[in-house]
Amino acid sequence: xxxxxxxxxxxxxxxxxxxxxxxxxxxxxxxxxxxxxxxxxxxxxxxxxxxxxxxxxxxxxxxxxxxxxxxxxxxxxxxxxxxxxxxxxxxxxxxxxxxxxxxxxxxxxxxxxxxxxxxxxxxxxxxxxxxxxxxxxxxxxxxxxxxxxxxxxxxxxxxxxxxxxxxxxxxxxxxxxxxxxxxxxxxxxxxxxxxxxxxxxxxxxxxxxxxxxxxxxxxxxxxxxxxxxxxxxxxxxxxxxxxxxxxxxxxxxxxxxxxxxxxxxxxxxxxxxxxxxxxxxxxxxxxxxxxxxxxxxxxxxxxxxxxxxxxxxxxxxxxxxxxxxxxxxxxxxxxxxxxxxxxxxxxxxxxxxxxxxxxxxxxxxxxxxxxxxxxxxxxxxxxxxxxxxxxxxxxxxxxxxxxxxxxxxxxxxxxxxxxxxxxxxxxxx
Amino acid sequence: xxxxxxxxxxxxxxxxxxxxxxxxxxxxxxxxxxxxxxxxxxxxxxxxxxxxxxxxxxxxxxxxxxxxxxxxxxxxxxxxxxxxxxxxxxxxxxxxxxxxxxxxxxxxxxxxxxxxxxxxxxxxxxxxxxxxxxxxxxxxxxxxxxxxxxxxxxxxxxxxxxxxxxxxxxxxxxxxxxxxxxxxxxxxxxxxxxxxxxxxxxxxxxxxxxxxxxxxxxxxxxxxxxxxxxxxxxxxxxxxxxxxxxxxxxxxxxxxxxxxxxxxxxxxxxxxxxxxxxxxxxxxxxxxxxxxxxxxxxxxxxxxxxxxxxxxxxxxxxxxxxxxxxxxxxxxx
Numbered sequence: 027x028x029x030x031x032x033x034x035x036x037x038x039x040x041x042x043x044x045x046x047x048x049x050x051x052x053x054x055x056x057x058x059x060x061x062x063x064x065x066x067x068x069x070x071x072x073x074x075x076x077x078x079x080x081x082x083x084x085x086x087x088x089x090x091x092x093x094x095x096x097x098x099x100x101x102x103x104x105x106x107x108x109x110x111x112x113x114x115x116x117x118x119x120x121x122x123x124x125x126x127x128x129x130x131x132x133x134x135x136x137x138x139x140x141x142x143x144x145x146x147x148x149x150x151x152x153x154x155x156x157x158x159x160x161x162x163x164x165x166x167x168x169x170x171x172x173x174x175x176x177x178x179x180x181x182x183x184x185x186x187x188x189x190x191x192x193x194x195x196x197x198x199x200x201x202x203x204x205x206x207x208x209x210x211x212x213x214x215x216x217x218x219x220x221x222x223x224x225x226x227x228x229x230x231x232x233x234x235x236x237x238x239x240x241x242x243x244x245x246x247x248x249x250x251x252x253x254x255x256x257x258x259x260x261x262x263x264x265x266x267x268x269x270x271x272x273x274x275x276x277x278x279x280x281x282x283x284x285x286x287x288x289x290x291x292x293x294x295x296x297x298x299x300x301x302x303x304x305x306x307x308x309x310x311x312x313x314x315x316x317x318x319x320x321x322x323x324x325x326x327x328x329x330x331x332x333x334x335x336x337x338x339x340x341x342x343x344x345x346x347x348x349x350x351x352x353x354x355x356x357x358x359x360x361x362x363x364x365x366x367x368x369x370x371x372x373x374x375x376x377x378x379x380x381x382x383x384x385x386x387x388x389x390x391x392x393x394x395x396x397x398x399x400x401x402x403x404x405x406x407x408x409x410x411x412x413x414x415x416x417x418x419x420x421x422x423x424x425x426x427x428x429x430x431x432x433x434x435x436x437x438x439x440x441x442x443x444x445x446x447x448x449x450x451x452x453x454x455x
Numbered sequence: 456x457x458x459x460x461x462x463x464x465x466x467x468x469x470x471x472x473x474x475x476x477x478x479x480x481x482x483x484x485x486x487x488x489x490x491x492x493x494x495x496x497x498x499x500x501x502x503x504x505x506x507x508x509x510x511x512x513x514x515x516x517x518x519x520x521x522x523x524x525x526x527x528x529x530x531x532x533x534x535x536x537x538x539x540x541x542x543x544x545x546x547x548x549x550x551x552x553x554x555x556x557x558x559x560x561x562x563x564x565x566x567x568x569x570x571x572x573x574x575x576x577x578x579x580x581x582x583x584x585x586x587x588x589x590x591x592x593x594x595x596x597x598x599x600x601x602x603x604x605x606x607x608x609x610x611x612x613x614x615x616x617x618x619x620x621x622x623x624x625x626x627x628x629x630x631x632x633x634x635x636x637x638x639x640x641x642x643x644x645x646x647x648x649x650x651x652x653x654x655x656x657x658x659x660x661x662x663x664x665x666x667x668x669x670x671x672x673x674x675x676x677x678x679x680x681x682x683x684x685x686x687x688x689x690x691x692x693x694x695x696x697x698x699x700x701x702x703x704x705x706x707x708x709x710x711x712x713x714x715x716x717x718x719x720x721x722x723x724x725x726x727x728x729x730x731x732x733x734x735x736x737x738x739x740x741x742x743x744x745x746x747x748x749x750x751x752x753x754x755x756x757x758x759x760x761x762x763x764x765x766x767x768x769x770x771x772x773x774x775x776x777x778x779x780x781x782x783x784x785x786x787x788x
Contacts, residue, residue: 059595060586060587060590060595061709062708062709062710062712062713063709063710064590064595064709065595065596065597065708065709068595068596200757200758224756224757225757226756226757226758227758228758228760228761228762230710230713232701232704232705232710232711232713232714232717233473233476233717233760235469235472235473235632235745236466236469236744236745236748236749236752236760237748239465239466239469239630239749240749242630243462255708255710256705256706256708256710256711256713259597259705259706259708260704260705263704263705263706266607267606267607267608267632268608268630269607269608285596285597285706285708286597288597288599288706289597289598289599289600289705289706291599291601293607323528328521328524328532330532
């Protein structure tokens with residue numbers, strides 16, 4: 027009797043309260059805090075988790091609904107990554123950031139079939155930027171092909187727009203990831219008349235003597251790098267050893283963290299890399315993170331990674347996910363979200379300079395405008411440069427565009443071939 | 456001399472230097488295999504663990520700081536400015552000796568007379584354990600390692616060799632990394648020391664006796680367990696040297712354990728039981744892969760050196776399964 031009375035009171039209270047209990051918004055984090063790439067995985071995972079903790083602690087979640095980060099350790103291993111996806115997708119997961127090109131390739135068909143969006147931010151399959159073909163895959167704000175073109179634009183800027191006859195070498199991880207920019211660089215070589223030399227490095231890249239002897243003999247004007255993990259550190263050290271001018275050595279955004287330059291010490295001074303987000307910790311959001319997350323003991327890590335390149339990238343990824351969730355909530359007039367609604371939110375995502383300022387991230391990234399057709403975003407990037415004496419990165423130019431006249435046809439060609447191979451009809455019509 | 460020929464010599468020289476670096480890793484495998492018949496899967500991780508410990512001591516890091524802070528709610532990271540390099544190396548060596556004791560006490564003692572595959576599996580477990588412990592103790596960030604060894608291209612050698620090419624040719628001297636030269640000198644000293652130790656000391660002779668025949672060694676009163684501790688301590692020392700050399704090149708990070716992959720073709724080539732074999736095998740693999748990358752690589756798109764090393768090893772397996780200096784094992788059924 028007493029129990030049924032209690033139940034009735036509870037139901038009545040819930041009805042008087044008016045609003046039903048809301049479920050969490052679940053954001054899985056396929057992190058890699060262990061294994062050979064842990065040094066890169068930890069700051070990203072910390073940044074991703076800390077931003078959602080900030081939203082929960084400071085704002086009570088996203089429009090009042092708490093965000094829940096579901097972390098699963100992949101060790102940067104594709105098989106484990108897929109296992110993580112399978113084991114977490116039933117928890118109401120709204121969006122996956124696979125954090126590896128290998129895992130992304132595996133999740134593209136799986137997540138599409140399950141109707142869960144994948145955000146491979148600045149990695150994965152470049153032609154997934156074509157939303158007409160890849161309904162559930164997003165790679166905004168930029169792709170590898172954008173990165174290659176933005177680097178070439180920077181070289182053009184340095185040479186008064188003329189790089190005819192210049193020698194550019196690409197040192198790349200001999201994998202699908204490392205080979206991504208080759209086609210773009212070849213097309214740009216035809217357009218601008220530079221000579222491209224391809225220099226592959228086998229995984230893991232701990233030994234690169236042959237490659238750097240070749241560079242020393244051929245004396246390219248610029249060396250570009252598509253590396254990851256230990257390959258980056260060894261390449262930068264070897265470049266310093268052969269006294270290659272560091273300001274002419276430019277990496278992709280995955281060859282651009284403090285981890286990559288610190289082992290070379292002063293030798294790394296002047297090294298450059300392309301980036302799609304801001305550097306350093308001079309943004310108001312970091313003050314909030316310190317106050318609401320670190321100082322209250324709720325940080326994912328020790329709080330010592332704030333402002334590092336990969337922490338910032340993880341935070342940026344979380345911000346983009348949270349803003350897409352907000353957009354989806356407004357679009358569907360609901361606070362609880364399904365993965366399908368989240369996908370709609372991602373396709374309608376718009377972040378302008380004013381919104382970035384509101385978020386405590388003024389000028390942290392380019393304006394973003396995603397659409398059904400364009401899942402690759404603006405494709406803008408800037409160049410960051412390492413100052414070894416004070417151990418800081420600085421943006422040396424503004425976020426600039428890639429050569430769309432070259433990139434867009436390549437994306438179209440590759441995505442249409444994928445559609446034909448897999449019988450995927452075009453959407454967004 | 457023509458620039459092409461000078462480039463060839465440069466490739467060979469750099470191959471030899473790289474080979475020495477491979478030999479440093481292979482030596483640790485050989486020492487343990489020779490004395491106990493165990494293929495130590497954890498050798499690469501031991502190099503990582505030793506290098507992590509060395510940098511941690513040099514920089515004054517508090518071991519297990521993250522764990523301590525998480526459990527006790529403290530905020531400790533460093534205990535001071537750190538130890539001077541020489542002292543840090545000595546303390547790291549003590550840690551490696553303590554590790555050898557622990558390995559013998561906790562793992563090997565319980566596996567006496569077990570099949571080699573069981574011992575091999577135990578070393579796989581040991582590798583995971585050490586990797587996790589290293590992470591907990593010192594963190595997973597990439598650490599710069601500086602023990603005061605010179606590094607970078609040698610200006611002197613460049614200047615000397617620049618004049619070897621005909622006047623007016625576009626040749627700017629031969630490249631050699633001074634860190635590789637240091638590694639070569641250290642490897643020579645290490646091999647000489649190991650040889651003298653095994654030839655002229657009682658412990659060394661006991662090691663050789665155990666390597667020849669466990670049972671016979673036991674029957675004349677040699678303690679197998681003491682010998683294992685000594686061997687694992689020496690292998691720990693070799694791992695420390697390899698960790699320093701490779702860590703100075705790439706920074707100390709968890710990929711360092713993958714250097715073991717570079718030692719495998721060296722071991723197949725040189726033989727699992729021969730110290731000179733590890734050196735000669737390393738030199739052959741180093742020179743072979745550098746020549747292959749320089750002269751075969753451009754014909755097939757590059758990045759051939761990794762598989763070339765294994766191809767050479769495979770060819771040796773076909774014609775000389777015991778390797779160049781390994782013992783030929785004949786078993787009668």
